[in-house]
Amino acid sequence: MDQNLRQLIETSRLYGKDKTFVIAGGGNTSFKDESHIWVKASGVALETIDENGFVCLSRAKLKIVSTKTYSSDATEREAEVKADLANAIVSAGGNRPSVETSMHEIIDYQFVVHTHPTLVNALMCSNKAESICFELFGEQALFIPYTDPGYILFKKVETEIVRFTTKFGKAPQIIFLENHGVFVAANSIPAINEIYSSIIQKITGKIHEVLPTDDVKPFEAPIIDEIQHMHPEFRTFVAKGIESSLIHHFTADRKSFLKADTAFTPDDIVYCKAHYLFIPALKNDEKQIESVGRLIDGYLCTYGYLPKVMAIEGQGVIAVEENIKSVLNVLEVFSNILKISYLSENFGGPKFMTKAQIDFIDNWEVENYRRKMAKS
Ligand SMILES: [Zn+2]
Known part of the structure; x- marks a missing residue:
């Protein structure tokens, strides 16, 4: 197995096992090289994922989703996008790629680990999400206000990544999604882990009212x-x-x-x-x-x-x-x-x-x- 894919599997399991990062099989991960992207299949849990849990897609074919004009009807549009995603699949096995595949594709780093950590979502699902996000992360992170998932969210994130990259000369490595979670991106797994711990550390620093004892x-x-x-x-x-x-x-x-x-x-x-x-x-x-x-x-x-x-x-x-x-x-x-x-x-x-x-x-x-x- 490719060394990068091995690292991706290891990291996916690590975050998948941690209930403070991944709840009930949520989240997804990916690795990309010049021509292909390996992204978690829909419905597969990160915790126990192996190489069969990833779908490999052609990046050239995925790029069509960025440029094509789709139906204005939401149901039709999502069906068209789904068909284009299916068209880009090169691996066998019949798995459906994560609904967030296009988002992974446009993030200009090799590894992407997307999770819904409780602590991050405490901020993302709060009234002061945007202002505190800016206070804590400033120009280090991109904040995306809540947008309906699927194609609309993808286009919104794409536009904001371009804007961010033009402004700061480099693509964002942290993308916060309001009422959803966070995408962390880097060209190595140690860098991913470092970013995640800095996110957790910064948000923890703002917590004064801690959870009652876990006595379920x-x-x-x-x-x-x-x-x-x-x-x-x-x-x-x-x-x-x-x-x-x-x-x-x-x-x-x-x-x-x-x-x-x-x-x-x-x-x-x-x-x-x-x-x-x-x-x-x-x-x-x-x-x-x-x-x-x-x-x-x-x-x-x-x-x-x-x-x-x-x-x-x-x-x-x-x-x-x-x-x-x-x-x-x-x-x-x-x-x-x-x-x-x-x-x-x-x-x-x-x-x-x-x-x-x-x-x-x-x-x-x-x-x-x-x-x-x-x-x-
Ligand atoms: Zn998500």
């Missing part, structure tokens, strides 16, 4: 065993509850829960949906089970889908999903939402995705594909 434990309630009877679609589903000091902080009452009741990033929606069901404190009697059933029906009426996350006032959080793997992913991603919200208070408080931004993700085929892959 199972949350047991009779209602968890009753979930399957609460809606026909839940019949084969699995439910699991957890509680912690952090969870108690947000579930104390309905008002506290407003600081964690919707999505920060597109990934949050992929795993947890954009809304969570708040349920008043359980007393564990018959009547209660009926009333929770009614709340679930009400939620379904409002949003058109069943809840994946249910927060029980003062008690815990329950995730409901098709299988245990998905349930654990939902709990991991939702716990991360709580951490981000809590830490964002250091940066002017939480800034959630807007309704229009959420609707875009809900209707995006690419994310539905990732949802499917995450469950298999």
